[in-house]
Amino acid sequence: MATATGKRWVRGVVLYTGTEVIPFAANLHGLPVSRLWATPK
Numbered sequence: 001m002a003t004a005t006g007k008r009w010v011r012g013v014v015l016y017t018g019t020e021v022i023p024f025a026a027n028l029h030g031l032p033v034s035r036l037w038a039t040p041k
Contacts, residue, residue, distance in 0.1 A: 002028070010027065011026065011027045011029075012027060012028040012029070013028075013029055013030075013031050014028070014029070014030045014031070015030075015031055015032075015033045015036075016030050016031070016032065016033065017032065017033060018032050019032055019034075021026075021035075022033070023035070025028070025030070
């Protein structure tokens, strides 16, 4: 997607069922689905 959107690419997020935030690239991260409902500490 980053290649297709060029300069318009800001950040990508992949939701998964794990527990850790995982960086895949400079602007692409794997985020646990549970983070959608988590409150900031």
